[in-house]
Amino acid sequence: MTETTKAAGRADPPAADGQPLWTRNFTLYFTARIASLLGDAMLPVALSVAMLALGYGVSAVGYALGAWMGAFALFVVFGGVLADRIHPRPLMIGADAVRCGLIGATALAFATGRPELWFLIGVTALGGLATAMFQPGVNGLVPQVATDAHKANGVLRVAQGISTMAGPALAGLLAAFSPAWAFAVTAVTFGASGLCLLALRLGAYTVDRSASTLKNLREGWQEFRSRSWLWAVILIWWVLGVFVWGPVTPLGAASVTGEHGSAAFGYAEGAFGAGCVLGGLVAIRIRPARPLLGGAVAMFLFPLMPLAAGLAEDLALWLVLLGYAVSGIGWAFWGVQWSTTVQTQIPEDKLNRISAYEIAGSILAVPLGQVIAGPAGSAVGVHQLLLLAALMSAGCAAALIATAPIRRLRRTVRTPGSVQPVSPA
Template structure:
């Protein structure tokens, strides 16, 4: 009598293709800020032009990601991710040509950055629902993807710098365009069986958003984490990104800042590897405890520690955040129904991104008023309170692993 077929191994054909798609896409995304800075500043544009170009991306992404979640639930995540890649590919190609032949007008750079933000808004919600469909071990899949994304986040700027040393800005954006092509091809080659809810009739966009909101608010642990995380993004994560750059660069130089960011990326990879081995019965509680590594980093930054200690803090913070992110992603992907998962992920991303963007914008004025070190030290205290809040809220603390994961 033949044995029943078990779940597919992690490295099945679909996961391998998705792994490559994510790796090359994150590599390409990491090249963009370097390419924009080199292209715009090299043409004599003001420093603010780089911020505006990146802001155009963030603005359109934040404004449209909720609609991206609805479209992914309606037309399937894979289809929307392919469309998103094919939308971003010609935009990057146009930038490649424009920077190669001359100095493109700022309005065109901003418009193409905004177009890339639209593509990202269509792409990102589908990541959450794709992983449970292609991997039987969702936590392991998330951990593996977190490791490669961390490595590619470090490799992207490095590759852009290498290309600029031997070529020009146009080459950076040409390679960026190619990464979207590779990603789209890999996604197109995936064969994901349709589920029953893929074929159900959908209502209007407004009705789908409303249904998604009801699904979101019906889960106390879900909206509880995101509510707490919005406070964290505004008061801790947003200011930390901006003030780390200004403090480290001002005290130790830009090269030291680059090395510390690489160390943070290595910590991210280590946190992903740790999540491959540990399978806590209460993932969110374990992830919250791991987040105690973040206030350590903030304290070291705010207290003027040596470069060696700053490196240790960055590694610890990177590992802590990666471990939390794997626990959080796995919990969402295994406890939320597939038919609502893309919209849930979109609400998560929109709330987190908007608050982090606000925190980054407010960091400068607040730091000028009270001092950057004081803002970071207060942020360290708030980060500890955030961990306490995550552990105090019972639905978050007691959420267990989904059956079979």
Template sequence: MIETGTPPSKGVWTRAFTLFFAARTVSILGDQMLIPITVTVAVLQAGYGVSGVGFALAAHTAPLAAFVILGGVLVDRLTPIRVMVAADLARVVIHATLVLSFVLGTPDLWLIITVMALSGVCTAAFQPGYASVIPRVAVDVQKANAAIRVAEALVAVAGPAAAGLILSVAPVSVVLAIDTATYALSAVFLLLMRLRIPRPESTASFRRDLVQGWHEFRSRRWLWNVIVIYMLFQVTVNGPSLTLGPSLITLDHGERTLGFVMATFGAGAVLGGLAAARFRPRYPLRAGAIAMVGGAFSLLALALHLPPPLIAAGYLLHGVAGAFWLVMFHSSVQTHIPPDVLGRVHAYDVAGSLVMRPVGQTAAGPAALWVGAAPVLFFSTAMLLVTVGLLLAAPAVRGLRNLRPGRSEIG
């Protein structure tokens, strides 16, 4: 049987959604083992320091932000499954190159950065398709997003812990090989979906499609309000925490502690996803913004040099907050945006959300060397609260209503 792109009338767990769920889960398993724990450990063991970690992580994020808009156009023109499978297969080749480089010795930092950058380009093609498929295979988009978020969080518990355990007894190349295999398996699951999404009949140029996506994005005040505010969040909060958090935990407490802390973050995300599946607030972005306050505790735990159990508790709350916000936001996007432009609009969302993260990731190391890690983390804590305040102060954001399952902004 070949399933169409029209959401079926039964529950979330259709054949197509189940295969899509499996593809997403196995792909995230590899990602969670790779970023940030394996990249962090590999760069530190190679002697490139905290700044090298920041450059390596930013090398993946920057191309993702730069090329995701083009990926969104490709998804809407060629259909999402085709683009996602091609991206997965390309990542198999790219990551296999990194595996080989570690098998043969210690690669130069420029090679690690190059591989991470190419992987980011592939992710830029994959991500808009991911967002476009969900409303085509599930009536209750919020529950579908919550189910995927819970799976991602469970994998985030297993992934870092497994990576830390493997790294303690085996070389980095083993973890990288597992990561490479997950992309191949993801491509297989996507092909097995046999999801028939008709290609658009429009003969508009690539540039016109790009411009149309921008107009659709710009016309929704609530969406670009969130993205502009989130750009501030990325450069002042998320970017620094992604660089300094794993680096400080590794240097102060070791790789196993890093794996444990990242696993507690994943456990928190499980709880946040489950809460999002059950709780359907009338104003989802308002509720999600309030939940984001929970992310402050992990930053404070690091800044105050608290013992590992308290750092883990902070990351647990961070996981709850982040998962709840992401389900509320992604569900809002997928239910308020027409399906035929969702890939492009989501791409503008991703680009705006991520474009400033590499700046924060790259600047965090030098800033910590200049003024110390604690002041940087205290500053990030304050800016997190500022971000929440700005989201709640924007009328279009706090006033956006939740749509009932099976409905969209266009009916």
């Protein structure tokens, strides 16, 4: 049967033209997101530094991080189903509570001795599972807390850029001082996220709990494949994941640090985050009538990251950092257009499931790219493979523009109970 659920308290008033973005609900959601994103950025760095300091080695770190990614990829689709059946908020609060507890336990384990490898792998696997329950609801909550989804996504992309800059640096600093403190602060970020989500005041939300999980999965898949613009982007993202996102971090780290020193790659990642902040700010102001077309044009800036990494031996460090920063601008601008399009084109009662399929489709190719990066780099050469990644990035941007359903999709505005097309100015 179909049920209507309502969060405790009074909801913010419905969206209206000119209404401020920073309502009570959006301020709380923004705080929750920046706290959660900070924790997401801190965790892999804290784990890597702490495990290497204990002498576990690179392979063990890979097993632990792989356990997180594997659990996330396997269960994120089920997270989308549960978010549509229950409501994304309680699922996200529960996931934050689990992550806070798991990482807090890890902090205690490091404070009192040397954690066993099985414990660390188990914790990261459970953390990946909890994140799989959390992530599908991120898209689903934005239309419920924001009066302007486009502006909200721009602001949230700025938050992501800030977290990308601050998280790894903070985690590295704390882990060098004490791994226990690094994990303790990471646990606090997830606790803060959960408390902010708990304080939201949301209106009524209709859910259908009559269908089985299998039927919900089928319906989500049917909705996903019925939108050619959606699955076409994911297919292109598979190419990007294998040839670019998978290899660019390990190969980029090897290239940049080999030419400019061990701290240089951290600076480069920080520059990418700074570019994401700027790209998010630009996206708040610019609203293309065809958002995916506008985002695809911006994606022609993205190849500058693998290009700068591939040419690191021939470029001064400031030019490498500039390449990373400009790349971040393009990536963030695309991200705002994409998130807003998904949130406004998909019916609210199916948004979490489709977001889960979108997330799973986007990330599954990345581990494959990571696996082949090492052997391919040895066979072809690190710099050559990064230059190939730059070429493939440009090809993916061109493919986005060349695909008619992506190029022609028009911007829409979601009003209560409807989605209305917006004509170009």
